[in-house]
Amino acid sequence: GAVVSQHPSWVICKSGTSVKIECRSLDFQATTMFWYRQFPKQSLMLMATSNEGSKATYEQGVEKDKFLINHASLTLSTLTVTSAHPEDSSFYICTAPREVNTEAFFGQGTRLTVV
Amino acid sequence: GQNIDQPTEMTATEGAIVQINCTYQTSGFNGLFWYQQHAGEAPTFLSYNVLDGLEEKGRFSSFLSRSKGYSYLLLKELQMKDSASYLCAVRVQAGTALIFGKGTTLSVSS
Numbered sequence: 613g614a615v616v617s618q619h620p621s622w623v624i625c626k627s628g629t630s631v632k633i634e635c636r637s638l639d640f641q642a643t644t645m646f647w648y649r650q651f652p653k654q655s656l657m658l659m660a661t662s663n664e665g666s667k668a669t670y671e672q673g674v675e676k677d678k679f680l681i682n683h684a685s686l687t688l689s690t691l692t693v694t695s696a697h698p699e700d701s702s703f704y705i706c707t708a709p710r711e712v713n714t715e716a717f718f719g720q721g722t723r724l725t726v727v
Numbered sequence: 728g729q730n731i732d733q734p735t736e737m738t739a740t741e742g743a744i745v746q747i748n749c750t751y752q753t754s755g756f757n758g759l760f761w762y763q764q765h766a767g768e769a770p771t772f773l774s775y776n777v778l779d780g781l782e783e784k785g786r787f788s789s790f791l792s793r794s795k796g797y798s799y800l801l802l803k804e805l806q807m808k809d810s811a812s813y814l815c816a817v818r819v820q821a822g823t824a825l826i827f828g829k830g831t832t833l834s835v836s837s
Contacts, residue, residue, distance in 0.1 A: 646824040655814060655829045656770070705769055707825070715760060716825060718769040 615639055616708050618719025625696055625726055633691045633722045635706035641686035642708035646716065647679075650703040662689040662706075696726040729753045731828035733815050738834045739805050747800045747831045749815035757821050761789050761800045762814040764830070770814055773800065802833075810835045 617636045625631050635645055643664045648656040660681050661669040668681035680692040689708075693700055703723055707716035730752040739745040751759070758777040762770035776782055776791035776798060788801040802809055812832050816825040 644822065648824075648827075656827045658824045658826070661824060703767075709822075715772050715775055718771075721769045723767070 615710065616642075616706065616717045616719045618706055618722055620722060621720055622723040623725070625724070627697055627726055628695055630692055630694045631696055631724060633693075633704055633706075633724075635689045635691070635708070635719050637687045637708045637710075637717075640708075640710045642689075642710075643686060645683065645689040645706055645708045647681065647689075647691050648705050648707065650705065650721075656705065659691075659704075664689075693724065696724070698726045700724065701726045729817070729819065729826050731815055731817055731826060733813075733828045733831045735829065736832045736834070738836065741805055741807060741835060741837050743805050744801065744803050745805060745833065747802070747813050747815075747833070749798045749800070749828060751796050751798070751815070751817050751828075753796075753817050753819050753826065755819040756793060757818040757823075759789075759791055759798050760816040760818070760825060761787075761798075762816065764812045764814060766812075773813075805835050807835050807837065809833065 615638050619634045645662040647659045649659050650656050658671050659674045662681045662683040664683040670676045683689045703721050705721040706719045709716045733749045760775050761773040764770040774789035781790045786803045791798045812830040814830045815828040818825050
């Protein structure tokens with residue numbers, strides 16, 4: 613069964629509004645989670661590293677004020693897309709490794725459409 | 728920067744064998760991963776190599792040569808359901824995020 617749960621699976625929102633995406637590790641504690649974005653027919657691009665108890669680390673070119681990440685507990689990280697615009701429409705997906713050197717388990721992904 | 732290359736598209740027929748290559752040039756190496764991704768879905772884990780050699784898992788095998796910065800995914804007895812995108816990813820350092828290649832879209836025909 614799934615070990616990382618992501619919610620919602622899809623969301624449609626109006627331009628200018630904010631959307632929150634949750635990523636939960638179900639049976640393990642994740643001090644680190646990773647957020648990726650995938651545009652159609654492209655690969656996964658790392659957006660940021662979410663660290664429990666400290667600030668997220670953002671990749672170059674990713675606006676930290678637009679994509680707010682909060683690692684509220686050892687099992688929950690949230691990504692909030694603020695003032696969403698149509699160009700933010702994408703597939704957002706989180707991953708979390710159960711242990712340091714193991715595979716990263718993926719959430720189901722969130723299809724965001726901004727209209 | 729980090730660079731991971733794989734072919735954009737490949738085609739094959741049912742029952743055949745296909746090899747998807749991946750070359751990488753990264754600042755470090757802590758493992759190479761292969762994932763399968765169907766359209767609109769999250770990637771699913773296929774294999775992990777950290778030492779040189781071949782790892783076999785059913786119809787799927789993955790090979791790694793660290794000295795050459797090279798890996799391949801071998802799919803045997805292809806089925807229609809194997810039509811998907813195959814992603815090669817490298818972990819540069821322990822505890823860090825995977826860096827993905829652009830993916831190879833495999834089309835299997837009857």
